[in-house]
Each structure stands twice: as C-alpha cells, then as structure tokens.
Amino acid sequence: MPEVCYQGRIFQLREDETILAGLLRQGVELEYSCRAGVCNACIIRATAFDPDLERLKTGTLAPNLVASGHFLPCKTRLKGSIELLDPAPGLADNPVYARTTVTGRVVGKRWLTDDIVQLHVQPSVDVIYKAGQFVWLYHSDGQARPYSLACSPQRRQPLEFHIRRHDQGHVSRWITDELTAGTDIALSLADGDCCLEDGMNTVVMVAFGAGLAPMAGISQQILDGGEAAVGGHLLHVAHGKSGLYGESDSWDLAGEIQASASMQYTGLESRSELFTSLASLNSRYCDAYWFLCGSPDAVYQSRDELLRLGIPEGRMRFDPFESQPLVALPENDECQPDYPDPQPELWAWLNEDNRLATIVADFYLQIFADPILSPYFENISRRRSREKVFSFYQRVFSGEPSFFGDRPDHAHHWMVHSDDIFDYQLLLMEQTLKNHEMPGLLITIWMSYEEYFRRDIIKTRPEGY
Template structure:
C-alpha cells in the first residue's frame, strides 16, 4: 500500500509505503526533511500532522510529550502513514540528491585518541567512492540487525578513506567491541550517507561552530572542506570538554587558527584539573559563546554534541538573537532503552 505525503509550506508531494517511516520515504524520494538519529531520540524531525493519521513507532518519551502528540505533533522518523497525509515541516537545502547505499568497508586503522575516544579509518573498495557532504553520518549494520550511527569526520574529497571518531559508551555493545576486540583489516557493512548537518555554502554570514566531545567529528570535516574550497567566511570554533585530555586533536585546531586568519579556536573546559594547568575558558561551552556575543542575529551557528547540550544551547542562542533558521544541529544519541 502506498500513500501520498503532502508537505507544507512547500506544497511538494512524495509517496510512502505503509512499511516506511515518513523520513525513510522522503530519503528514498530525494526529499530533504530534517532528521538526525532516525530512532526517535533527538527530535530533529519533529513536525505537525495537518491531515491524516500515522502509526507512531517506539521513541524516547523525553523528546515529545503526550500533549504534543494530542495536538498533532509527531516524530517523522518514527511515524508510518496509515492514510494519505498533509504534514507541516520545513524542507532543507539539497545534499546534491545523494541517496544512501550499503557497501563493505575495511578497518584500515584503529588509534586511541584518548582513553575513551577511538579514531577509526575505513577503506572503501577500490572500485567504489562514497558521495557525501561533509557533516553527514554513516550507519554500521550489525549482524543482529541493529544499527549504530557515527558522523564522518572526513571532508568529502577524502571519499575513499573515511574517518570516524567513536566514544566508548560503558555497556555499549558496539563501542566496547571496537575498543576491546576489533582488529585492523576487519570487514564491516555500512549504509550512508545520512543526515542534513552540513555547511550551508549559499550564505555569507560568519560561522560559529559549537562542538561537545566527539561532536567535533562532523565539524572537523566541514572545516577541512571549507579550507580546501578556499572559503574565507569568518569561523569561530568553540569546543567543550571536561578535562584537557578530552580535547583530542587540539593541535589540529590550533594549526587551523595559526595558518588561517579567518579561523579562531576557543577551547572550553568544564571540570579542569590542577594538573591541566588550564589558562583558557572555563564553564559550559554554550555559555562561553553567550558571553562572547551580545547578539547572534548576524551569525550562522552549527552545534553538535549530546542531546541535552544541543537542546539547552538552541534555546539560549535563539534567546540571544540567533534566527531560528540559522541554527543547525546534530545531536549524538546512544542505544538507550526506548519507551512508548
């Protein structure tokens, strides 16, 4: 059974199978809806059902309330149509109509960057190159049918060797396997690219990047791509971490700031130790941004990190004058138990 999905305010339509979520159908149709985790845990795909009914799959209850659902809101990554729909959600800019595909990769290198962050380099088949936009992510396809999503930390011109930054999640089946058992030359299956966290190149506004933890990964790819393309828009990179050790690839960020006059780097520690001998900014990374700018009205802001950090930062930046449509985010979610 196939259903027609009509988008407001654009008026565009596409088809969705009854077995697909609305986000899955949009991806297949080349329609660019906002989404992040695709498992009901980040809220990026939240929108309104104007007409029609859906079946809502499992989701994390903290992301959307029962009251919102009663008022017609839903998570389109978990909503499956059961009749024709009219929905209200803003379409995003194009990712060059790149469609996800499944392909094998070889683990070319594993390198511990900190005690709980692993750099993984993935080699694609020599006959294949992945088309993606810097900032997008891949999903590892596990043998039990589960998926694990990680951002690509490479720029798109490095399409044959992909860089992934994995943070060790205590009790996390996949990341514990990577840290404790995985060997170089292992063969894995991935699907991608996914996501719409990418640099909007049609703007001339100065850019503020805000990264928490391994939220640095997609931002690294975006900055490297902007450098390769010769972009000169002013960039301020704010990175938040607990302690100095957590600021992995700190030397690379300093190198960018030293070599390129339009790039400024501001690392921030929230729990610096005496042995860190820290002389830089302290506190929560989004609060440092707020102190540095009396108004964010003239900026474009990209934020990536844990869902709570992204949510709090979003509200604070909008209150500080950032236009709603100039906030772009990617919230990192983990395989937590789902609730209905």
Template sequence: MYKLTIEETAYFCQPDETVLDALLRENVNIPYACKKGTCHSCMVRSPDTPPPEAAQAGLKSTLKKRNHFLACLCHPEQDMVIKLPDQSEFYTEGTVVANEMLNRNTLLLIIAFKDAFEFNAGQFVNLQRPDGLTRSYSIANIPQQSNTLEFHIRRLPNGRFSEWLHDEIKVGDSIAVSEPRGHCFYLPERHEQGLLLVGTGTGLAPLAGILTDALAQGHTGPIYLFHGSREVEDLYRVDEMRQLSEQHENFQYMPCISGKHVPEGFIHGRVNDVALASLTDLKGWRIFLCGHPEMVNQMKKMTFLKGAASADIYADAFTVSPT
C-alpha cells in the same frame, strides 16, 4: 499524469493531485499531519531528480541540496523515484584501514571503500555489526579521492557497540556502512557569513569535517570553534586545531574545560556559556551544534534568541542507545 516509483512499485499521480494525495489514495503508509507544508511530517526524498522548487518551501538549504521535499506541496513535473523515511537502508561493505586512539577513551576509526562514497562533511551513517546491531556515528572528514570515512568513537561504559569497535575490530576487517544521513553540513554559500561551531566530546567529529570543508571552499567570514569537555584529557586534536587557527586569520579555536583543573591555554567554563559570552550578536550567523543533548537544546534556543535565524541553526544531538 506522472509515475511515482517507491521500491520498484509504481503509482500514478493525477494532474490535480499532490504526491501526498496520490500516495494516500494508493494506501501507501506515509506520515503526514497538516497537509499545508507547516509540520514537515510528510518530508520524503527524490534521490534521482530535483523536486519542484515549490515543494521545498521552508526547508533548510542542506535538505534542499539532497532533494528532500514535502509531499503535501509537491505537484510533480516529471516521473519521480521517491524514498520514504522509513525505507530499509542500503548498506555498503567497507574495510577498516586505521584503528588507533585519539585520547584515553576516543577511537579513530577509518573505513575505506572500493567505489566512491558520496557524502557531505558533517553527515552521519549507521555502522552495523554482523549480528545486526547498529549505531549512528558522525563523519569527521571531507570527501576525498581515497574514498574513506573517518570516525571518532568514544568508549561508553557497557556500550555493546563502542566496546566492540574498541576491543575487537582490527585493520583489514569488513564492516557494513549505511548511506549518509543528516543535514548538519556546510554549503558553500554566503562566504562572508559568520560560522559558530560548538561541540562537546566527540561532537568535534562532524564539526572538524564542517570546518575543514568551509576552509577548503574559501569561506571568508569569521569561524569560531568552541570544543568542550570536563577534563583536558578528554579533548583531542588540540594542536591540530591551534595550527589551523594560525594558518587562517578568520578561524578562532576555543578549547573549554568545565572541571577544576584548567591548564594554561585552555578556557575555564562550560562550552555553551563560553561561546554565548564570547559572541553576543549572532544575527546572520550560521550555527552548528553537536554533542550532549542538553547542550545542543540549550544552544539552539539561546543562539536563536541572540539573533540567529532558525533556518541557519544546524544540530546533531548525540544520544546513547540502551545497552
């Protein structure tokens, strides 16, 4: 018999039970459906100890790394602390150390912490205003000794949170930051594998972190970054990306403009169309998609049809919260 601890409450799992069976017997409110490991509805996390390997069957490698597992497949091998997906988040106070514009509508916000903030480049966090209003933003940098998080935040019309960050937040202000979430990040495995990164607007934020991480960890396979917007004024970090492509032979950067006015050095077309026309066979590639939900959903389908395995397609669609 092993002890299962959830928010300081202890439950016990019998030798013939799965974690899901034990929690349901104890009337714990945990989502589930198939009870066979197919639907992933009962996915939970073990923040302190790796779960049994069999309990992670069918999960993406990034989820495995963060100790996610399926409660319906888990027969505990030791006492476990379990975090349910709907548990209230733990927030840490950070301090704004940079607040400047990247282009006409995108803010660079950098938040520093006293203690180490553990995350993977490409994950996202929730930022919270003093009144409790919360929004999710992707992390644009890689972990570093300075203990900072970098965000690229687009001003949205009538966006209560984005306008607050653009107009009111100042260097030195405090802001509450949640634990990191999401599984759209780079793992240093299969270094020779092709990486396709496609993003629109501030979808560059997580992709920039993933790119920097892959290059820093010596990824040797081809890396293609396609970044798109309607007008050239809404792209940013163009020179920085071009410089990286000059420094690394395996990295290609493709800035795409879907509008009518396309300056020299930019590619005309929607970013997804350009990417799919450029790379026709994606078998064995790892795919990262960030930005407009329509683009992300279409690319998930099309990259799969062009040979990418579903387990190698990582996506974060950016949705706008109602005002």
C-alpha cells in the same frame, strides 16, 4: 505564513522552523528523539497539501511509507499549508527502514582520548557525502548506529570516525574494543544536513566531546576554501584538558585552524566556560549560523541558551548524538529485499494513456544525447534499453511479475556507474517526470523507489552486457 492542521486545530509556523519544532513550540505532544532525521521516531502522515510546493523530507523511510504520505516533520520546513494525521497504527513503534549499505575495510584505529577512538575506513565504492553528514556503522551482528564523518570529501582520504566508548554501549564497545584493522565493516550511505549551505558566510561551531567529528569535517572544508562559508569559529568543549583531542600533537586540528586566516579555534574545559562566552560570541558574530553537535543534553541546553539570546532556530543546525532504536542489517546479502511494495496510485497514473512508455522513451532520448551518460550505453540499442527498463519499472510499480530478469541489479546492469553518476541520472529523471507533469507527490514516490535500488545499480566497474 505556513500552516498545519492537526487534530482539528490550525497551527501557524515560522518560516524558518521545522514542522516538529513549530508544533512542539505550541504545546502539541508528538513523538520524537533525534530531531535530526535519523531515528524515524517522529514519523507522521500528510493528507492534504500541495505536493508541487512542499518537499517533504522522507529520510530512510521505505517507499511504501512514503507512498502513503509518511514523512519526517523534524526535517521538513513548510512553504504553504498541510494537514497531518498520526502515522498508520503500529508504525511509530516499529518504523520501517530502507537503508542501503556498502562494505568498508578498517585501515586505521587508535585512541584519541581515554574513551574516544579514531577509526579510518576505506569503503569498497566511493561514498558520496558532504562534510558534517553521518553514516550508520553496522556491528557484525547486524545492529547499527549513526556516526558522523570526521572528514571532508575534498581531501580524498579514507573515511574517518571518532567513536566514544560507552561502558554499556553495544556498538560503540564493539568498535572500540573488538574491531581491528584489516577487518571489513558494513556502512550505510551518508545522510544528514548538519552541513554548510549557500549563504552561510560565517559559522560558529560548538562541539561537545566526540561532537568534534562532524565539525572537523566542516572545518577542513572551510580551510580548503570549500564552497559556502568564508569564515568560522570552532569551539571544542570537553571535560578537562585531556578531552581536547583536537589539540594533540598527532591530530592537531587546532593548530591547522590557528595557522589559517579564515577560522579560529577555542578549546574549553567545561560547559560553564562555554555558557559565559555565548553572549559575547553572539555579539561578535551577529549574523552567524550556529552548529551544535555531540552529547544531546549539552546540545539542547546550548540551543535553549542561544534561543534566549534571540538567535532564531533557523540559524541553527544541530546533531544531538542520541542513542537509537536497534536497526538490523537487511537479511540475505548486504542489499535490500528484492522489491518494495507496489504503489497502485503511481501505477494508475503511469498506466493511463501509456504514460510510462512515453516517459521512458523521452528519458532514453535524453540519455543517448547526454555526454556523461551516453558512454554507458555504447553497444546497446536505444530500443532494447527502453524495453528492458520499461519492463523493470512496470514490475516495480505495478507488482506484476513481468520483468524477464528478476533482480534489480541485473535489471539495471547496463546502467553500471558510481554514486555521482547515479545522482546525475536521478536529476535527469526528476526533470523528465516534471516535464511530463507528473504530480509532485508521485515524483517523490518514484524517487524513493530509485533510492531503494541505488545500491543494486551502483557498481565499481561496468559488467558485460
């Protein structure tokens, strides 16, 4: 059974619960807000644990925080045991974000209800995402908020969002009242795990208000015969008939679902209607996974009700639409600062026996033999690629200014490619690091550096070398 040692006590966790849920259940007082890996409020530090066994979820935490053992307990489930410490002083009040952004153009905007706007955004580069995930949208003054994607990547349409206007809301009022079609907007890469997973054969999705957005994306995935789920039931809960915007003539998600064999739709005009039907839904869909999205109090109330009905938290995914601490766009350009802090522990390991050079050489052997990656290296000698990338990693990990091109985009411009190619390359790198028996924690740190530079490396088209 997973175990956590914190403040001198041992806590046993259930296998299907997150560290945060398990500690809160046992009365431990911890900071948290979204419980969805977005606000970083729950940041905590791991000391003793088996890095080869545990995958600590680090979300958008900056590499230097990841390197010092910080992670997000609201997203992490354990396999073995771990020892926790409070985060480094000051961090809980001011968590550091390392978020990359891309630019998108608003190509459509209209009101779905009195207070919810449908927004279509065409990003300048492909945004890789899963139905149910969210991105951060940036106000022109640099403040950002997370908004769920109301679309499924299989349909290859512009990104869609449903934004509820809050009278006092800084970003939602700007988007609903001021942002116009034809304007550019900055958005982050996609995040979140309120998504279908293997083994979820039946899903019951409960959407409150604009919480329909992520559920619409997942519904489309199921309707299109997407990978995991074979059946589902979508329940949209709104205040009155006019709030059930999935049933409108112009955006008839309900009609599309009802015409299908794999899903059902129910529109509910109040929360009490939902609570009276939960028990019968539970008996009807006894092994279902439950998705709860939208207004935080509605999500938490429903979660408590489902727990009372005996549904384990491991069979629930939820995105409470919590308000967030302000997050500013990184200065200078739409990318991040040039280099994250160096990481002595990682560099000490890589520097011993010239391991970095051996790893890079091995990695390039594989790249040049790889049918997907090798075309990116035509006209470049393996030796030159190796030397440049060795120099780049040395600069990044050691902090020594040895790299002859000082910006990461220039450093990597021979690796011009899209997000999916970048992900593919990261998998290859991760496997290479494992083959060289790099300790699990150091692999996590290396990967967080790769993520840090993702935006610099991805280009819509190759540049000349």
